[in-house]
Amino acid sequence: MANSKVSMKLLIDNSKVRRVLFAEASKDCVDFLFNILSLPVATIIRLLREEGMEGSLPNLYKSLEDLNDTYLLPNQNKDAFLKPVAPVSSSSVPLLALPAAQIQKKFYRCNTCTNNGFCNSYNYVSEDPRATCPSCSKVMNLRLSYVDPPAMEAASKEGGLVKGVVTYMVMDDLVIKPMSTISSITMLNKFNVKEVGSLEEKVVDLGMNEAIKLLKTSLETNIVLTTVFC
Template sequence: MSNSKVSMKLLIDTKGKRVLFAEAGKDCVDFLFHILSLPVATIIGLLKAQGMVGSLPNLYKSLETLNDTYILPDQKKDTYLKPLPPISSSSVPLLALTDDQLQKKFYRCSHCVGYVSDDPRAACPACRKLFTTALTYVAPPAVEVASEEGGLVKGVVTYMVMDDLMIKPMSTISSIAMLNKFNVKEVGALEEKVVTLGMNEAVKLLKTSLQSKKVLTDVFF
């Protein structure tokens, strides 16, 4: 997993004991939107240690523990347990909820050249030896676009992240409108707090987003 970190600035109503909203930059917003691209199996794999409600973890464990004897020869369990996100490597944000094992892996015969497989159990068609030599996959260069920032959103904007993870561009007017919406009367009760999202916080945020509409409050307050 990535060890990168991103941060956001929370505006906390200490009297109401809640996070009103957060100010976030491009890196943080790219990460939050990246959650939408995660396959279900990846989410289950990430949250197993955190505990999950429902029956999907049992479905995951059933396949994980199923003996390979029952799997068709041309199929692999990891195709379902560790699917690759449907996005290019150039779009993965600074903090990505992915596992190193999800990277593409290829193998070749240690004796012959010209044959490659993504399954180390495959046999070389020339000498019939297994493809045991691992190769390092090198992704192609990203397609040139107008922006070289990478990710999804533009970096010249500050974004407002609501407690329920609604996200929109931030402005002075929108901030005042939010204070009116939450009926904040005492400005002195407001407190700013900068929080950092490492992998542990990111996984907690992912889990809480599946269970609560007060995600920032539940995770950081």
């Protein structure tokens, strides 16, 4: 990973109320933003609790967090719900590289089938060591060693989600689309910009802190870039 941050160039209108008209963004930045959609709900709650997330979801999260393990089934782990592992992006700049809980997978098979050759069936596996083998009716309590699958090769050497040969336009409300000279002029006309001198370019970096602010603000308003960066 070359960098831990990405950047985008904001076009700000200072003529009346200071506002972001749109931003010019590269592939890495767009991948960064789109990866927000892959975050599990529990991860979003965990990120925003310290920012003062409203509503009842934080209460639901804390209820499970405070629940004594005594009340959980033997094959269940609270971290699987509280700290779910988000899909891994192949982008060179991953969004929110959080220390996710490593959920250790456990599988069991019939001890009789393996050691004594009493049962000729090797097709049954369980996540619960109390399960009964359908073939010989013995307890399936022999722990197996889980092997992670090989990492999938990226379909493209670029990695990530979108193509890198395009410059993208990110609107204040996080609408994202390919950018062109014509689309830029169209946006200036749409916002009724009369004086080019009132426009300001500003390059901003997006890291962990900015990502959390963008996430929180996107749940509260449609003027996301203006609220976060202006």
